[in-house]
Amino acid sequence: MTKFRPCIDLHSGSVKQIVGGTLTTDVAGLKTNFTSEHPAAYYASLYEKHSLTGGHVIMLGPGNDEAAREALSAWPGGMQVGGGIKDGNAKTWIDAGAEKVIITSFLFPSGIFSQDRLQSVLDALSGDSRKLVIDLSCRRVGDGWRVAMDRWQTITSFEINRGGQYPSSYRPNPTNPPPENIALLEPYCSEFLIHAADAEGLQAGIDEDLVSLLAEICSVPVTYAGGGRSIEDLELVERLSGGKVDLTIGSALDIFGGRGVTFEACCRWNDARRGGV
Template identity: 40%
Template sequence: MASSSSSLHSSASSSHKLLASRKVFSSSLFNGFQRHRRYRFIASFPSSHATSRSFSCLSIKCAVRFRPCIDIHKGKVKQIVGSTLRDLKEEDGSALVTNFESDKTAAEFANLYKEDGLMGGHVIMLGADDLSKATAIEALRAYPGGLQVGGGINVNNALSYIEEGASHVIVTSYVFNNGQMDLERLKDLVRVVGKQKLVLDLSCRKKEGRYAIVTDRWQKFSDVYLDEKVLEFLANYADEFLVHGVDVEGKRLGIDEELVALLGRHSPIPVTYAGGVTVMNDLERIKVAGDRRVDVTVGSALDIFGGNLPYKDVVSWHTQQETLMV
């Protein structure tokens, strides 16, 4: 499954370029939440000291960017069908579907992205083992300020990753706890690292015709569904969103255009979509469906990860989009 040693280098040269008495989030939290004006919102929080808060205008970019990724499993850079991830015992990996395993280190990929000027990529630890953590830190140190990191992030370790060079920490399961959103945990994270350093992973799967946020390696459905009010509310606690279309992620089945359109219409902060990109035209489809407001991650389809889509072509496309930014 390992790539040839020349693949990564050829792409690079071609492009050169705490828990007690927690308040748990539910749909009732949105009662009183109303749109005030474009990208300005007022929310009231149900509590014994209910108050309303006015939030400043939140701006988003108006051109699509390519966000690279480094997925790490047991210390190796891999591309895995995310929906097959489980908390498996060490000796049991039978259910895991691996599309690709690289002979290159995470730091080598980080250096490639640095050379090509790609900012805001994602380093995702697909497991809680120490080897994966050490490998992720090597990547962060190779490209300080250029990569975000996720996987097992909580209030106790979030700041340490920022100190190691992460631009942001990416969080899902710590906040979406036992199928619900723990608002106090989210507030704790904001207090520790700051809103400007926090990315909320709102990866989702279709359930009864709606997009439900999933947690715990995408195996557990939460009771929170992606819609306009949810995105507006959560934007007050995060700098960006990351959304994997789990139903198509890692399967090269094409993008979830409906999900991309939802994100483009309703996210008031930068948002990155991942899942199903197979050919260059999928990037254009994301640009159109997301109204130029949704960034894109490509994984298994790239030639540097064993796929057929030339990494250098995606970087060239990204460079072209940058000229359209306003």
């Protein structure tokens, strides 16, 4: 069944809700929906109180390590962490209290997927794929979606598709990237986190086509984020995905200054799906 998954987005050390498409190195162009007066640890403690498992702490750029560590310390083993994760620090973040680490940009040097890098992160976690989440946050390109890295500004060659066996004649090279796909990644991780960067922070509704595709091609748990604004969107994701895809709601949530849905209502949604009141 589809669950509500909580988030803590960090920018310059503060909890913020940002319009994803504006998250560039040009600070003047950044559009922020909400900046919290509370530290990250406040939200982690709130999520623990309501047993909201599977949430993520995302560090958007530099200056967020301390805030992320405070959140993880507030609920040890209760939240995932992403943003700047690589083979050299993955284990350090697990030791700091992360349930799982989330990787994106490290896997795509020069915008091309590196299986060697993926393997190096898994090796750093002693081969435990249960500790690894792969972030395939993406943007629309033509009729499909491609993974976007570097705060969702750089479009990679990695398409969001099921894929299949490589043809026997295939030889990878920079101008002929491999048919990267979901099937290639699933053996290495326990779940996917996928922000629809074009919809992130807009509170304009989910990308229904993307949610439907994820339910069709993914066999590990998936969390979708981007555009969620109401309990009705949770119902829509559940219907479109057959309950296979979870939803993160950010800017529309009242605890982040939104008016679309209350945190209490999201907690009740999850309680109902685990047999609670």
